Amino acid sequence: MKQQTIQKEVSLKGVGLHTGKEVNLTFKPAPENHGYVFKRMDLEGHPSLPAEAAYVVNTQRGTSLEKNGVQIQTSEHVLAACVGLEIDNVLIEMDASEPPIMDGSSKYFVEALEQAGVKEQESEREIYEVKEITSYVDEETGSEIMVVPACDYEITTMVDFGTKVLGTQNASIKNLKEFKEEIADSRTFSFLHEIETLLDHGLIRGGDLNNAIVYVDKELSPETMEKLKKVFDKDEISVKSNGILDNLTLHHPNEAARHKLLDIIGDLALIGTRIKGRIIANKPGHKVNTEFAKKMAKKIKAEKRNQVPQVDLNQAPLMDVNQIMKMLPHRQPMLLIDKIFELTDNHVLGTKNVTMNEEFFKGHFPGAPVMPGVLIVEAMAQTGGILILSTVPDPENYLTYFMKIDNVKFKQKVVPGDTLIFRCHLISPIRRGICHMQGYAYTNGKLCAEAELMAQIVKSK
Template sequence: MVKQKTIQSEITLTGVGLHTGKEVTMTLKPAPVNNGFTFVRVDLEGCPVIEADANYVVNTQRGTNLEKLGVKIQTSEHVLAACIGCDLDNVIIELNESEPPIMDGSSKYFVEAIEKAGIVEQEAERYYYVVKEVISYVDENTGSEIIVMPSDEYQVTTMVDFGTKVLGTQNATLKHMSEFKTEIADARTFSFLHELETLLDHGLIKGGDLNNAIVYVDKEISEKTMVNLKKAFGKDNISVKPNGILDNLTLHYPNEAARHKLLDVIGDLALIGCRIKGKVIANKPGHFVNTQFAKKMSKIIKIEQRNHVPTYDLNKEPLMDVTKIMKMLPHRPPFLLVDRIIEMSDSHVVGLKNVTMNEDFFVGHFPGAPVMPGVLIVEAMAQTGGILILSSVPDPENYLTYFMKIDNVKFKHKVLPGDTLIFKCDLISPIRRGICHMQANAYANGRLVAEAELMAQIAKNQ
């Protein structure tokens, strides 16, 4: 079981935003389990939070830009790539402007900051989406395509072709995410001269200089452009190196552009919201196709999570039959709603109930069209969870279990006589001081019929 991870202590970086040109302070802070990556605008009233979620992407021009309720985050991909590359799950990213500092145009300084802050394991288990079949997204306008195929671990390959003499076809591959720091993190962002001219004309890249972006010169530099470049970069002289790059920079790798595109893919796919076990192949990737693919993956994963039904061998010898259950639970028929416990660990329990026409509640609950009351399904899930919490003490017969809170209850389908109900309860957080917080799901006929977050406490039976 792989545990979730966050940083050990908070750490602050300062710099300028590439497009805004504004000084910005960014603080990375430890985050609780299941928080994911969240941006916080501390410069705005109420410190609004924007989750790193593909569904909040509103613009992909020169970076991946998020917006929630009018609050914006620009160029999110480099810091998110660093978080994934450092094997993190939960981080709070505080900003006093809309855009993280560009630093040198890579993820290098973010990775160094994370390592300086330290990384710690958390109590909760990391969720992986295991890719079982090829999933793809194609941008018909550009020919860009991203696919993911089954693999035992997360791998990324990027293939780029810019169709220019100065920068042609390049490939880059990351087979193990542990190599992100040494192979990908210091690959810097880049631009072509013709793009740079447009950006300068539109007042963008105000924070740009020759130290945070590689500029490939794909055309003759006009006198007007040379004047604008000198002014934008604060330089008296600018020239083109023999390899077609604007001066003051030396490439870290011959395929640095492809490596940076791979960095961008990792940062953009962080917006899916969970880890992937699959191999990603991106042909001519860009922020638009990356984030569209992330949206598609996020939707597929949510649907599968919602509809996922675990399978169990119901003919297998149960861990506890009804006699053993009654030795632990104080409930008795007709209010005992669990027939068997078929699986249990320190963090989860699975129970079963056979629903028959002989149930007492069918006498008065829609007797002409019998349906199991939803509240009793919730009670049955709670009784199953009660087995888990009572198993944490050496003398469960001396304890009673009491409800403290019920949240997010949803009833999906009717439960009828003849159905077999399966209850699965997973701890949301470790049991402490006799308090158990769990996610409970009920299944019947191969589908989810009810779900709820339950909190209960055990107390000595005085």
């Protein structure tokens, strides 16, 4: 399955639910492997904030993200629309901290994205296939969310708030193709006692009776009635027979459960990787959703890091050492890779046989030879160099230079007789000859080193 973005930019505007501020939001096409990124156009330098679980800072009445002082509030409805339409890469520009609440659902974001059109990209979509049950439980509230193996991305949610007016509700989808018709128009909701508290704390400044379902779970006092009239700018406030404040008509009998499912989709977008598995959530909320997203993101990253590539060392390589030397300027003793087995637009796989004849073993622990860690990173970088040089028609006329090395870790020693397997993949698209990639080195079935590398190719002639 290929990654997708949108064909053209599209904008919409409204007010933030909690800030009450008017905001313009623009969806823009984004390159492959970009993911979902928010951009604050109202701040100096237009800083960006990736939609990742690591940046969650607050889950009260919505999921708020923050990085280096840059904040995005109530991100879930926008992200749910992107996931629901199976869009992988999009830039979300805003001139305030909170997206417009619109009608309290994802409906208007879905309509805007459909207006922009969906465009298929070249790179394959990364999908994490669930092989075992993973769960997160909030001991304080009893909320639980888990994922189990399944053939698609399925979600089932069960809600029980212990109130007669709402009761117990369930909602589910078998795949994301159901999102637009079954889930997208399900609006956010609250109980009357919560509305009173939020108003007392100066929140929901952008709320009105058209973008939030209010379930009346207590007697409506004259004082509360007057307060609501003033806040919602209504001459009269009433409770209808279905227990909902004023005259709002439900889109679905179980709209509350469907909106909780919508929130789950938006919050789990923060994992950063598509899931092939069934999500089962009992009494979900933004806190349990995002804690589960953090747990899954760490699990996926760890599995990816420790997943040794399967390479048949006896098969003919894509490139042997002679072909490598036609592309790389390195020569012995500084040519540190022997073969390339895989090469695509966004990743490369290479190997090196470590022998006792290596020059560095003469001086590096001669009595107990160990390959220097810096040379493992250099070999990793040379493998990545093949990836970046493959983007130009005359690679023999270019040199590759390090720009930055981050998050270097060494896990296992490498000794004579070992075979090193290197895998490098792009973190962001190659631009102007600059390549930002994640590199891993494996030996004896284990991860032995990893590093985040940035390099640039420059013409040598």
